[in-house]
Amino acid sequence: MTTSTPVPVAKRVPTERIHHGDTVIDEYAWLAGKEDxxxxxxxxxxxxxxxxxxxxxxxxxxxxxxxxxQRTQETDLSVPTRKGGYWYYTRTVEGQQYGVQCRRAVRDGETEPPVSPDGAPLDGEEVLLDGNLLAEGHDFFSLGAFDVSPDARWLAYSTDFSGDERFTLRVKDLTTGEVLADEVPDTFYGTAWSADASTLFYVTVDEAWRPYRVWRHTIGTPAADDVIVYEEADERFWVGVELTRSEKFVVIDAHSKITSEVRVIPAGNPTGEPAVVAPRRQGVEYSVEHHGHRFLILHNDGAEDFALAYTSADAPGDWVPLIEHSPGTRLEAVDAFANHLVVSLRSNGLTGLRVLTIGSTDAYDIEFPEPIHSVGLDSNPEYQTTEVRFRYTSLITPDSVYDYDLVTREMKLRKRKPVRPxxxxxxxxxxxxxxxxxxxxxxxxxxxxxxxxxxxxxxxxxxxxxxxxxxxxxxxxxxxxxxxxxxxxxxxxxxxxxxxxxxxxxxxxxxxxxxxxxxxxxxxxxxxxxxxxxxxxxxxxxxxxxxxxxxxxxxxxxxxxxxxxxxxxxxxxxxxxxxxxxxxxxxxxxxxxxxxxxxxxxxxxxxxxxxxxxxxxxxxxxxxxxxxxxxxxxxxxxxxxxxxxxxxxxxxxxxxxxxxxxxxxxxxxxxxxxxxxxxxxxxxxxxxxxxxxxxxxx
Incomplete structure (x- = not known):
């Protein structure tokens, strides 16, 4: 097909690259000049x-x-997730680009998540953030952090209006609706609250966009007063921060492509020094999940497809095996609840979920109907629960949300993404x-x-x-x-x-x-x-x-x-x-x-x-x-x-x-x-x- 618009021709500006005795001419290196x-x-x-x-x-x-x-139900509402005294969910509205983050108080005797078949707001809804309002006047909008404090009073959230993944972090008082003066520019993904919600941990990047510092911010104080909690000097490593589901520990994870090192801070003592769970060893990857008096350790030390172990949370030391390595079954994550563990894994090219009951040798894999599928845990913020939520889909099955009873082994479909005519x-x-x-x-x-x-x-x-x-x-x-x-x-x-x-x-x-x-x-x-x-x-x-x-x-x-x-x-x-x-x-x-x-x-x-x-x-x-x-x-x-x-x-x-x-x-x-x-x-x-x-x- 012809067009009157001429084919763009990039000028050639020879730039020389010499490495290991090899000389290469790069004629188009000038295109890296973004400001040119x-x-x-x-x-x-x-x-x-x-x-x-x-x-x-x-x-x-x-x-x-x-x-x-036409095929998308534009006005819709996600399955509400319970955390403490609230149901949290996201709504979308026909004609609006972005989601609306909401919550509604749990009512007396209410155990089932509320339903809105037509996607209308739930009765008693509280709007926490409206992405459409935040995005006004901007061609791009992305929400980074969205983290409600343990006492449900504060919301830490961050926004990016250019797409470069450098976010401005803010704190909103959910009781008054006021956005505090606490504003931190150039943050990365990942936040964690202290147990008393007085302190917020967050991450910043270096000049190469590598997340390398974890900071501590006290609510109501200027960002200039924030304290560096951890800085990763090795440029191969990046850092992240999160609060355990039990809300007992702030976890700082330093990870390269093949090596990791985890530090923890008691959430009840946010000014405490981070303690190393296990010193880094080249080639050994591990992650930590808190469970009672122990840390669960998912690792690849002598276990190519990973194994699960535990160590004392009070004095981390030797790793005691819990699930031995099984070649061909890749253990990818472990989620701890009061009386159960759920292990995310993959075998024969398919994802799966394995349930372990505490105090029992009982362990089983949840069965799924289709020979080709994808399954993974959804948001499960409650530690004291006997029910977990997961997402399921396949190439022909729309995204589906299930709640699974860990005791009765009953599976309940909460919602399947509507596909309209x-x-x-x-x-x-x-x-x-x-x-x-x-x-x-x-x-x-x-x-x-x-x-x-x-x-x-x-x-x-x-x-x-x-x-x-x-x-x-x-x-x-x-x-x-x-x-x-x-x-x-x-x-x-x-x-x-x-x-x-x-x-x-x-x-x-x-x-x-x-x-x-x-x-x-x-x-x-x-x-x-x-x-x-x-x-x-x-x-x-x-x-x-x-x-x-x-x-x-x-x-x-x-x-x-x-x-x-x-x-x-x-x-x-x-x-x-x-x-x-x-x-x-x-x-x-x-x-x-x-x-x-x-x-x-x-x-x-x-x-x-x-x-x-x-x-x-x-x-x-x-x-x-x-x-x-x-x-x-x-x-x-x-x-x-x-x-x-x-x-x-x-x-x-x-x-x-x-x-x-x-x-x-x-x-x-x-x-x-x-x-x-x-x-x-x-x-x-x-x-x-x-x-x-x-x-x-x-």
Missing amino acids: PETIAYLTAENAFTEARTAHLAGLRETLFTETR GPDGREFNPDDYQQHRDWAVADDGTRVPISLVCRADTPRDGSAPCVLYGYGSYEASMDPWFSIARLSLLDRGVIFAVAHVRGGGELGRRWYDEGKLLAKKNTFTDFVASARHLVKAGWTTADRLVARGGSAGGLLMGAVANLAPDAFTGIVAQVPFVDALNSILDPSLPLTVTEWEEWGNPLDDPEVYEYMKSYTPYENVQPVNYPAILAVTSLNDTRVLYHEPAKWIARLRAVAPQGDYLLKTEMGAGHGGPSGRYDAWKEEAFVNAWTLDRFGLA
Whole structure:
């Protein structure tokens, strides 16, 4: 398709990079100048070009957006969660971008959460925060902290209006509605209250955006008087802070990619010195959960897939085994309640929940009906309870909230996300769709799981178009999830598949280890093997296959574009980490030093340098026929800086000019893209319209 808008041409300004005797010329390094008017002008020109090249899809974009909106119950109310004397919940209102955070007092004899089928406010509702009011006058809005004090009087909350994940922390008096003068700029995620609600702990970042300090703030005093409680000097480590469910301890967690160290402060003595639970040992990860007179320790000391132990809370020492290591069953978290423990785990590529009863050898896994699913604990703030709440979903089952009785083992569905009739007026019926688990075989013989969803009547003759999604880093698992917006693709005959490639955590810690550092290329070859398998198995053909991934999954997209350009008709790379080598070579950039245990340190290790250089997408652009590429980024992203995809697209145009490359930059957003729900739906409609166009379905 032709357009009168000229293709943007990035000027070339040769910049030299020399490492380990290797000299590299980077012609587009100037695009890292965020404050440079030429950079902004170039990004603006790219946006104009992308808009012109996709102008013919405007109607389809609006249709897809409308379909998502039609199927969504816009005025809705989450299942209220009980904490102390209140039910806490979030409401959404038709036409409003953001949620409204609310609570309502628990009434005499009330044991069941109140219900509002039409999403209307509950009788007696108290509005704690209205995101729509906070967002007024801003193009972007994100809520960081939302933490009610143990006595239910104070609310600590933080806001970000640019997308750079630096928040301003404030405290609201919930008895008067007054926002106190206590205001702390440039904070990060994570807060914790003292037992008497007089003290608030919070986290700040260093110049490289690494959360490294925990502070103590006394309510009613200036932020200038705040005290540093803990500072992490090792640049590989980041810190977090939280209050245990028992509300007995403030936990300060220092964690690198492969090592951790936890400190605790009694919540009743907030000025006390943090005490180390177990000194850090390189390669040993552990987390702490308080339970009675002991700390529960989830760890990997001699336990690749983690084991559960405990130690004294009064004098932490040796770890006493509670759940022994079982290879292939990855223990991911433990939640402690007065008389029960719930362990979150994964086995055979699926998530699960295991219940242990205190004072008994009784332990069992909760059973779920679908062979492909995703389950995880929801908010469970009460320590003295025999009931836990979890979320459940699959590729064909909308997000569902269950309450589970730990004594009777009864499961009660509290709410399933409504899916309203689509444009044809038909009710959503899960039976109209099918989910499948398939397996590809990688180059080294490893079997790679693939999850697929499609309409039940989708043919298996290769004629169906397919979107193949992947990530494969940081042990992050792409567990099955339901999407209303995806229905618009499925109902047009598109298959949606997820390649659970190495580097993720779907099959345990080894699955992660085999896709990182000097084994990173397994992530890329696994994805290509998955694409080839879908064709061989009759699901689709290469000219009907679009790949999609974001962030580290965007690195995957760039790598497979170089590795197997013939395997795809299109590639969607969202906030893509495509200039990985240059970024990991620069310790001044956000997150770089903390990432060396994920990718390796190319500054000090020539082998790592050569290995990364051999796969980094930006370094390996070749004069070949690439599939069409859509790169989406955000100007204020602090995790993957906008200039990575900008440089990548510029080099693609220069080296392989025959290709179809588009760059779309959100000029007022961060890593997660647009913040409002309607804006997010429009962004998804943009990507899906481009994808359908590649399939000839526009």
